[in-house]
Amino acid sequence: MKRVLFALLGAISLSACAQGPQSGGDVAKAPGAQAASANKAAPIVTGRAPNAAANTPEARAIAAVRSLNPRVEIDKVRAAPIPGFREAIVQGQVVYVSDDGRYLFLPGPQGALYDTTTKTDLSEQSLAAIRKDLIKAIPVSERIVFAPPNPKYTVSIFTDVECGYCRKLHSEIAEYNRQGIAIQYMAFPRMGIGSEDHKKMISVWCAPDRKKALTDAKNDRPVPARDCKNTVSMQYDIGQRAGLTGTPMIIAEDGSTVGGYLPPQRLREALDKLAQGGEAAPAGATDPVAATGG
Structure with missing residues (x-):
């Protein structure tokens, strides 16, 4: 948090x-x-x-x-x-x-x-409940999911295709899965609605293979420009309402934030601590959103 x-x-x-x-x-x-x-x-x-x-x-x-x-x-x-x-x-x-x-x-x-x-952060408790309800509005079918066969934990992550820490996290996606963590990505183009970043994320969400398109975009490989009925702008709005100030934003199943980028082992430790009734104080890094983006 x-x-x-x-x-x-x-x-x-x-x-x-x-x-x-x-x-x-x-x-x-x-x-x-x-x-x-x-x-x-x-x-x-x-x-x-x-x-x-x-x-x-x-x-x-x-x-x-x-x-x-x-x-x-x-x-x-x-x-x-x-x-x-x-x-x-x-x-x-x-x-x-x-x-x-x-x-x-x-x-x-x-x-x-x-x-x-x-020793309780009462504000975070309230915000966690609100975040949990907010992200329910984004169906799993509208998220880009990377998950092991039988995940121990599932986290929802607001991500951007351009931010450095988002790219670093995604480069280790296989290790997060090996740690028993399922990653459900949600879109947050941090440069704002109408930006080139926003258009690129729409292309990812409109791709026939979203997982490949997201991986390509985060590795500076070309993603064909596409447009379709999509929820990218809605996801961006929910991210703002959830209090996002930088990407990535990792949210546990109870709605609490688990920081920004955390290496796979540290994220697993933070989730274990939460599961035991503790608090996972954030130590992760994020890239700030643009002033025009929120």
Whole structure:
């Protein structure tokens, strides 16, 4: 799943690591951490945070951020313009934390509402359900499918014939299948409706052998220009409504995103983790869509 929240709070900040332990009240050990003892265990060090009286909304906001990443630096905590929330400046970003410390909201285009108690991205849960319903509108007969005989997993992928990461993924299609993963491609001409990219994808979807045409297009082999009744524009529209910002976009069967391009083994590991009830945090790469494309 694509999460600016994880990038901000889940990854260890370079500045905190570089500074290391500091003296005074700005840095303290995380709850339960002990100083290095006979076993040479290193202390857990937190980044800077403003002083806050115990059992106040400010203190709970700091604790909520610390629960996600104790090493980030919190520059300021104050009353938010939203009733019932505190506003915190964390690593140069604004986040809002509910006064009880349970919910953390990251605003912006890739915003998320996070339950710090259950460690759940509530926004992604809602979006996953919406994506699952949206892609149901694209019949399997309108997708280009590469599948092993008895797949363990099936993923739906919005793809483009021009993007580099889409081509890299497709060059390894046999290995994805060997990993037990069925690939169902959906069209997303990232240069937008009416572009040469769009026309080329229509030619692929109108070809008598779509799988061959798609493979040829992704390898810069000529694909005869064709036009027919097709769903390429409809698929593109659904991709936009699903929140696509780059291709490829890999969607698991539950509607959650599994990142952009991931090597076959890593995609299998991410799907295994999802199947076990975990979250497959995205680490894949994508090519951005054109500004005119959405």
